[in-house]
Amino acid sequence: MPTxxxxxxxxxxxxxxxxxxDVRExxxxxxxxxxxxxxxxxxxINRIENGMYSPRLDNVFQIADALDITVKELFDVPATPRNA
Structure with missing residues (x-):
């Protein structure tokens, strides 16, 4: 059982x-x-979008390339509080 x-x-x-x-759609x-x-x-892709899987860095590079965006743009998510 996963931790x-x-x-x-x-x-x-x-x-x-x-x-x-959002970017894909x-x-x-x-x-x-x-x-x-x-x-x-x-x-x-489905597991990543549903927050069930943490992608390997290589996959992040490949996905960003496929979407024609920078890796930085792919990580442009709202800030979350540290104690969340």
């Missing part, structure tokens, strides 16, 4: 996933198509 992650990390994953979804891409472009499985 639960701290609430702050769960929130950051959720925010990252929402950002990824803004580009008119399905999860399947983004996966193809980024050479990442569609299920992985």
């Amino acid at each position: 639960p992650i701290p609430p702050r990390l769960a929130e950051l994953r959720r925010q990252f996933g929402l950002r990824l979804r 803004g580009r008119g891409l399905s999860q399947e198509r983004l996966g193809e472009l980024a050479e990442v499985d569609r299920k992985t």
